[in-house]
Amino acid sequence: MTLQLKAPFKELIETGRENDEHTVVGTLSYTGDSGRRATIENVKMSLRGHTSRRESECTFPKLKLNFGAPPPDGPFAGLRSVKVGTHCGESAGDTLTPRFGRLPNEHSPYREAFIYRLLDVLQIPTLKARPARITYVYSDAQQPPLVRNAMLLEDDGDAKKRLGADQEIDPAAFSNAHDEFKAEDTAHLAFAEALIGNYDWCLKFTADDTYRCDARRILWNVMALRGNGRTFPLMYDFDVSGMAAGRHTWFGDVYNEAFVSSKSHPEVEALGQLQRTRALFSRDVLDATRARFMARKAEAYRALQEAPLDEPGRRRIQEYLDGFFNGIGSDSAFYRPVVTTPDTMPYTTADRTAVVCQDRGAVPIGTTVGEPLATRGSMIQVVLLDTQWNWATPVKCPEIHKGAVWIESSAVSKDFPAAAVTSR
Numbered sequence: 001m002t003l004q005l006k007a008p009f010k011e012l013i014e015t016g017r018e019n020d021e022h023t024v025v026g027t028l029s030y031t032g033d034s035g036r037r038a039t040i041e042n043v044k045m046s047l048r049g050h051t052s053r054r055e056s057e058c059t060f061p062k063l064k065l066n067f068g069a070p071p072p073d074g075p076f077a078g079l080r081s082v083k084v085g086t087h088c089g090e091s092a093g094d095t096l097t098p099r100f101g102r103l104p105n106e107h108s109p110y111r112e113a114f115i116y117r118l119l120d121v122l123q124i125p126t127l128k129a130r131p132a133r134i135t136y137v138y139s140d141a142q143q144p145p146l147v148r149n150a151m152l153l154e155d156d157g158d159a160k161k162r163l164g165a166d167q168e169i170d171p172a173a174f175s176n177a178h179d180e181f182k183a184e185d186t187a188h189l190a191f192a193e194a195l196i197g198n199y200d201w202c203l204k205f206t207a208d209d210t211y212r213c214d215a216r217r218i219l220w221n222v223m224a225l226r227g228n229g230r231t232f233p234l235m236y237d238f239d240v241s242g243m244a245a246g247r248h249t250w251f252g253d254v255y256n257e258a259f260v261s262s263k264s265h266p267e268v269e270a271l272g273q274l275q276r277t278r279a280l281f282s283r284d285v286l287d288a289t290r291a292r293f294m295a296r297k298a299e300a301y302r303a304l305q306e307a308p309l310d311e312p313g314r315r316r317i318q319e320y321l322d323g324f325f326n327g328i329g330s331d332s333a334f335y336r337p338v339v340t341t342p343d344t345m346p347y348t349t350a351d352r353t354a355v356v357c358q359d360r361g362a363v364p365i366g367t368t369v370g371e372p373l374a375t376r377g378s379m380i381q382v383v384l385l386d387t388q389w390n391w392a393t394p395v396k397c398p399e400i401h402k403g404a405v406w407i408e409s410s411a412v413s414k415d416f417p418a419a420a421v422t423s424r
Contacts, residue, residue, distance in 0.1 A: 001075065001152070002133045003030035005065075005084075007045050008140035016047035017055065026139065028065065032074055040071055048083060052239070057097050058088040058104060060136075060146075064155075079158060084134070085109040085151035085239065094246050094312070103245045106149035107310045111244040113151040114307040114317065115196050121299045124192045125163060125225075125234040128154040131308055156223070159234065165227035171219040176204045177233070180224060185232045187281050187289040189222070192235060194273030195293075195324040197242020197266055203233065205280055211388060242269055243317045253393035256401050259370050259385045266316065267323030268385070271368070274327050275336065276387040279366035283417050290328040297325050337369040341411035346384070348399060350376035350406045357397040364388040369412050373404055380409045 007026025016022045028040045044066040052058045063084040070078045089097075089104030097104055103111075109131070116129035129151055136146040160168065169180070177186045186205065193201055202213045202220035213220075221237040238244050247265060255272055257263040277286060304317060328334050344363045346356040363384065370383040383404050391397040399405055 001030070001130060002135075003028060004135040004137060004145075005043075005045070005063075006137040006139055007043075009136060009138045010141045012045060012047065013059075013061065017053050017061070020047075022046065023066075028076075030075065038074055040067060040076065043067055051100050052088065052102070054099075057100055057102055058086070059090065060086050060088060060148075062086055062088075079155070081155045081157075083153035083155060084132075085112055085129075085153055086134075087148040087150065088239075096245055096247070096249060098249075101240050101245055101247075101249050103239075107313055108239060108244055109151040110149050110307075110309055111313045111317065112238050112241075114304070114309060115238045115241065115243050116151075116153070117307065118196070118300055118303055119192060119235070121303050122192065122195075122293065122296050124188055125232060127156075127159050127234075127236050128162075160225060160227075163225065163227070163234070165225035167226040169224040169226060169231070171217075171224075174204075174218050174224050176206050176209065176218070178206045180231050181233060182230075183281060183285045184288065187277065187285050188292070189233045189235055190273065190277050190280065191289055191293055191328075194270050194277075195320065196238060197248075197269045197320050198235075198238055198240075199248065199269075199273075200237065200240045201235065211276070242266055243320050246313065246316050250393060252401055254386060254389060254391075254401070256383050256385070256403075258402075258404075259368075259383050264319055264323060266319035267326070270320060270323035271327050272385060272387055274324070274334070275338070275368040275385060276366070278335075278338065278416055279387070281417075283419055286334075286417075290334060293328060294325070300325075335414045335416070337412045337414050338416045339363045339365060339367045339369060339407070339411050340413045340416050341365075341408070344407055344411040346399070346405035346407055347379075348405070350374075350379040350381070352379070352406070356399040356405050357391060357395065360390055360395060360397065363407065363411075364390050366416060369407070370404075372409075375409070376406075378409055379406045380412070381406050382412075 005028055008024045012024045023044045023046045026043050026045050028043050032038050046064050047053055047061045048064045049062040053061050066081045070080050087106035091104045113129045113131040119126040132150045132152050134150040201222055202217050203222050204213045204218040223234040225232055225234055251265050255268050260267050346363055348354045348356055368385040368387055372380040372382055374381040381404050384400055391400040
């Protein structure tokens, strides 16, 4: 879809960075299906987003368009507002922003639009999105029109209505996923985040869960919706996901690329989040979720083939798809060896003279273990996949992130969660 936005963008960007309520008035023009040019007047435009509003992140932040009265016809018929995922900036190649790891160029919005399309194909609750080509005309500055790729994104209120939700639970009132959601819905969310390589999200799974969540953020980039007697999660905001950004600058501070023979970062990231689900859900929920995603595998790859993407982005996205589907496609691929014995310590050598990063304690239950590199008596040397982020930044633990450790072989099992356990 091609359209034009005309507004005092210089004022909007300069003032809107500091004032969340600042709006400007402009026009939206587009070419309809009949080929005729149509214009929507008096469109209120504002900046949106959290970290993307910072000048160090995006020179051209995300936008929100408010139509006031919904247009009676055309592509925006019945909508009061729509979000715009912009190009963010003008970087070349795959250079990311230093603080949050965004890809600040026009490849990013098309990649993110594909992610929303992918989740729609997989029937995961999220927002509707479509790629667009937008001409930005500055009415308050002498500069040529700016033509860039963008993404049009459904407003939260329209999504709630479409999904039959009449209430959004305030994050401050949300307890945890175990008490609020069905296990199946939570598992679908966790698998989907693993698929797209997204780590910019938080959902407190249980009352004592501290993985990537804290007291301030029980929900982040996840909405808890309620309607028709059901409470369920909706995931959104993927501009710093692996599929959109292409990579994560923090990878080496969390994961060890040697965990897989390919040394593929997307494959390791997919496994990192997938393997953590084994500590969260029963085997029957895990197997049903795997089957649900595998049933839509062909549709996912077809969506990738049809998407308007830059070729490096398409190849990178396929790496995430491959890593994910290979990681759930069989019991042997999914139920990898993990540490199942409490108080299992990682050592630098087989004689157990020195504990690796001793201040971090024992290896957490459920930590995934690679194939043994060496065996000495009852000890095996292995690469660990830090599914619990026990040794993640700011911890510095090179033995975990770049090397291998020694653990007791008897502490490792594939039977996790136990096959006999069927409750959550």
